[in-house]
Structures are given as structure tokens and as C-alpha cells.
Amino acid sequence: MFFDSQEEAEKFYVNYGKISGFCIRKSSTKYRNVDGAKELYLRDFVCSKQGFKAPSNTKQIRGHTRIGCKAKLSLMKDGEKWKVNNFVEGHAHVLCTP
Numbered sequence: 001m002f003f004d005s006q007e008e009a010e011k012f013y014v015n016y017g018k019i020s021g022f023c024i025r026k027s028s029t030k031y032r033n034v035d036g037a038k039e040l041y042l043r044d045f046v047c048s049k050q051g052f053k054a055p056s057n058t059k060q061i062r063g064h065t066r067i068g069c070k071a072k073l074s075l076m077k078d079g080e081k082w083k084v085n086n087f088v089e090g091h092a093h094v095l096c097t098p
Helices: 006-020
Strands: 024-034 037-047 072-078 081-088
Touching: 006 024, 006 037, 006 072, 006 081
Parallel strands: none
Antiparallel strands: 024 037, 037 072, 072 081
């Protein structure tokens, strides 16, 4: 699948998440040197519950917000377009009702 911009891909994944019952967030990015300038060429959007929170020294007890979910959408720049490089659909948690 191809997108004209990473913003268009983000809108697509946000809408997909709403329909499927999860929220997304931006994750990692990678840059490369092109004619002396940094150019973004890799962008990951992940489930908001991806990864794990670092342990905290606070005394407040809060629910777990990050539980190791693996769902993500990876984009790679291909010329002027952004192509889906990797798509992981499975979630490690119960999804919300859309």
C-alpha cells in the first residue's frame, strides 16, 4: 500500500484504529543523509499500548498503560511516496468497542 505523505498514512491508521478499537502513537523514526541534509525515510506508528513503562519511584498507583502490544504500521519512503514496509495486526490486549 502506498501513501502520498506520512500524514496521510497516519490519518489512515488512526481511522483504522478507531474502527478496530485501539489508539495509536508515533514511535521510531530514521533519517539518512541526502546531499548534506537529513531526510526522514522510516516512520513507525504503533498501538498506544506498545512497549513497557519504566518503573517509577512515585507512590501513586496507576493502571498499566503499556503492556507490550506488538501491533504497528511501518512506513518507508520510496521516491516521493511512502510505502507500507511492515504491518503487524495482532494485539496483546482486549480491544475497545468502536
